[in-house]
Amino acid sequence: MDTVIGETVLGADEIQAGLSEVAQQLNADFEEAVVITVVPGGILVTADLVRQLTFDVSMDWISCPHTPGEYNNASPIVYHQNVPIDGRHVIVIDDAIESGGTMKRLVAHLATFNPASISVATLFVKPGRVDTPVRQYFAREMDSDDMLVGFGLPWQDRLRNLPFVAKLAVPDLTIRSPHGVEEYPRLVQIWRSAVDATHDFLADEHRDEIEAVLASNYFPQVQLHVAERQGKAVGFAGVGGGNLEMLFVDAAERGHGIGTGLLDFVVAEHGVRTVDVNEQNGQAADFYRRRGFVVVSRDELDDEGRPYPILHLALPGA
Known part of the structure; x- marks a missing residue:
């Protein structure tokens, strides 16, 4: 025990x-x-x-x-x-x-x-x-x-x-590259679990639209890193051009330091200085603020023109 x-x-x-x-x-x-x-x-x-x-x-x-x-x-x-x-x-x-x-x-x-x-x-x-x-x-x-x-x-x-x-005290967290496209279905599962737990503002049809193209359109555009605990993928982050494009943790694994571990890794290994967050996802915005990020600008719509305002955050000096 x-x-x-x-x-x-x-x-x-x-x-x-x-x-x-x-x-x-x-x-x-x-x-x-x-x-x-x-x-x-x-x-x-x-x-x-x-x-x-x-x-x-x-x-x-x-x-x-x-x-x-x-x-x-x-x-x-x-x-x-x-x-x-x-x-x-x-x-x-x-x-x-x-x-x-x-x-x-x-x-x-x-x-x-x-x-x-x-x-x-x-x-x-x-x-x-x-x-x-x-x-x-x-x-x-x-x-x-x-x-x-x-x-x-x-x-x-x-x-x-x-x-x-x-x-x-959870077992050591390992952060690694994904095991090829065959691991994408598990990453989509993690994404859906995290979104269901935190994105209650997201319309069902928009959630389903994103989920349908996550593996084909989104994952290939970023450098993915997978958080693994006890041999199981429990979270992932995607980086592109120094920006943290995505970070999701399985809802059942929240509170274990997985999100912090992924963020610390991409900041240290990729020099990540910026991240975009849905304004309605206050939990995520607070997560990044507590780790030194500050809001530098805001867009009324997301990248696809959907009615979800985006906060652009950055570490000081970025």
Whole structure:
């Protein structure tokens, strides 16, 4: 089990100190509330947090199974409203907000029961999370979207019980050239997985148009590099003329440092200084901004004249 547990990010003492901070914030703002735990991930945070609350608390639970880091979770929401929330203040407790996609769905679902307010309380949040338009209470904002385990956060349904939070130590990542055109179908699969997870703004017909010609028209125009982990292709990047033309990671492998590994490789090996990103793909734009890229210009349409604005980003001095 220990082979996947990497560097400790939050020790047991730091976790308790952080939850005390969150409890102090909540105690200052509430006189009563219904605490709804997101299970199973929020169980440990709830247990340690509610015992520090000084106001009247009712307790319930909600669930929506998902893969950690998943942005477009479509799993059914399980919520029985064992405690009525109509006209009452609700505090949703989870271990963390990672992508934020699931929490956003849970908040929207609970809003249909007409509570007086909805707030979210977690130990920490990640920088790449989507916006959830409610008050959020948390102890720490992480510096990256790296996959984390422990204190409610799982890896393959294990490690939730760790008393600390640690980085996931994944096997070494290999970046190589593609195994010829015979590997293109797998790269198209990766592209589709990534697009389905992040490009909800893309019309189905436009997605299908691009997918149909990806291998024949797009791949031959760039120098491809494939990220491989445990003998399986999990991401790829395409470079042309010093510009990063494409970078996609299998949705199931997000948060493992694969995107960062590919970006670092093409910057170091090809001198990549620029990249173009769909403006509606805020997750990607934030990914590059956190790695030093800045927006230098914008086009209203994409290269094919479709209504998807493009941000042109560059490293300083490019």
